[in-house]
Amino acid sequence: MAVRELPKAAGQPCGHLLGGGRGCGIWGAHPPSCQTFHCLWRHGEAPEGLFPPDCGFLLAAGERDRWPVAVQVVSLPGRRHAWNTPENREAFSRLAAAWNGVVTITDAEGCATHAFAPSGRVYSRTLNPEVFPEDGARVAVPVGDYRPAA
Ligand code: SF4
Numbered sequence: 001m002a003v004r005e006l007p008k009a010a011g012q013p014c015g016h017l018l019g020g021g022r023g024c025g026i027w028g029a030h031p032p033s034c035q036t037f038h039c040l041w042r043h044g045e046a047p048e049g050l051f052p053p054d055c056g057f058l059l060a061a062g063e064r065d066r067w068p069v070a071v072q073v074v075s076l077p078g079r080r081h082a083w084n085t086p087e088n089r090e091a092f093s094r095l096a097a098a099w100n101g102v103v104t105i106t107d108a109e110g111c112a113t114h115a116f117a118p119s120g121r122v123y124s125r126t127l128n129p130e131v132f133p134e135d136g137a138r139v140a141v142p143v144g145d146y147r148p149a150a
Helices: 032-036 086-099
Strands: 057-062 070-075 102-106 112-116 122-124
Touching: 070 086, 086 102, 086 112
Parallel strands: 070 102
Antiparallel strands: 057 070, 102 112, 112 122
């Protein structure tokens, strides 16, 4: 993933990687984007079968203390369309419903192209541009697509 605080583009290795990718050379002073990164597979929260190297994407949750939680589907290099299967779409809808949050598909620039809502609706940037702000802000899924916050 791109790290906005660093000169690190999506799909490029970070200049702070140590040991062939097994560690971070600035751990403890690593940027906020890295500190808040939350990989669902690593935390045992990804739907069954969605191991990133096998399925072709990872699921990353941002700002988990802020409702609604947004989960990004980030494609691995060379696997841009791997997410788009009926089984994965079903898994994203179930995840959005379970977390009462939104699951977004993001392109290589980190721009959301699709949004899976807890209601089961799926929005696309092409058909529903009003849901996808141009300034890169969070997607604006209508509030009626969520269950009321507890
Ligand atoms: S955690 Fe460290 S190695 Fe990983 S992207 Fe952030 S700064 Fe780079």
